[in-house]
Amino acid sequence: MTEVEDNMIISLFFERSEEAIERLDEKYGALCMSISRNILKSEEDAKECVNDAYLGVWNTVPPQNPNPLTAYVCRIVRNISTARYHKNTAQRRNSFYDAALDELAECMPSPDFKGVSELTSALNCFLGTLSRENRVIFIRRYWFGDSIDAVTDKMKLTANTVYVRLSRIRRRLCEHLRKEGFSL
């Protein structure tokens, strides 16, 4: 079946057609599952979170008319999955997401830092300074929670290249945050 355009899917949501969820799942199901699975490392939890995310889209579109739809759906999946992750953390860890957060923690502000929105702004600014390829590597690893192997596969680079690049990007991020006045 030909992949349905995003605007067609959104039209179906506006019409309150149940086909909207089917088409959404058809187009974004694999991506949503990979995000959730990376964070939770549980097929069952991931499926629940993705279903909850579809419900979230159903409940918010309309009135929302998201453009781009990909980022909108992915963000809902990620938010629901990270909420589940934090709830589960005490009992169960060891996901790709743990490893990614541990790497990133090296270059994040001190433990008592509270200004999350300031940090997000600094991250946005920093990402704008990276080459497109390095930015995608960073986002795939730390936003999508992809394993190094998954990033390697996606970017058609060697694992060593991805490791080295991530390490250098984190080092640059540290420098950027220090320049922006963050205490690391």
Place this chain on the structure above:
Amino acid sequence: MKRSKISEAVGNISEKYIEEAAQYRPKSRRGIIAASAAAAAVLILAVTAALLPLSKQLNPAVSKSDTDTHYSAEAEDIIRINRDDLSMAVADMDIIIEWYDINDLSDEVKDSFENRVGMAWTDFAARIPEGYTAEKMWSYLSRWDENGVRREEYSPFDYRFDISNPSGGRINMAVCGVSEPLRDCIIKCSGASPSRIDGVKMYIYEVGGTYYTIFQGNGIWYDIEAQLSISELTEFIKALI
């Protein structure tokens, strides 16, 4: 900083970057010199010489039907050398050339190399086959990017190496991960026959005893001018791929 806060800060980054990463596909590019002529013409500023009929001026001994086909020991490799009906345009390029001491590269140069080539410097250096020595490394800095967009500042476009072997063979090789490297000469050849080495298709031309080829292996573009035997060239290319 707590994991939950890190997760929240990262989670809220701009949607445009999420979209970009979700939709990202590594570039696929054409791999023939003749086709590269058009792309290169966008990047260079002026072509200073008219097309020269090289088969007559530089290589008069070449016969009309002189496209050789060699089959290597490995049946899947096909080597075809295109010598006939070639023409070459020589170009001036608006570039700055920076030279580096290959044995003492700074982190900044290594980072820049990795950014443009898409491979860590150490990984790349390990691909140069045993017996070959990279003697010089330099970079072409251009104001034009790979999309033909002009910037104010010059920045590295590709990296180049002078390489030799003990039998006197010489290679001039340019590498770039995002586009075919810049060329100061463009070969045109109608009806050229492709070669295939380790599954990679490429067009090999010979002009005046020098082999020219452009190909893409492991996501990196290589532009090679080699004064080697064809078997040495084949082995060298296999090591890169």
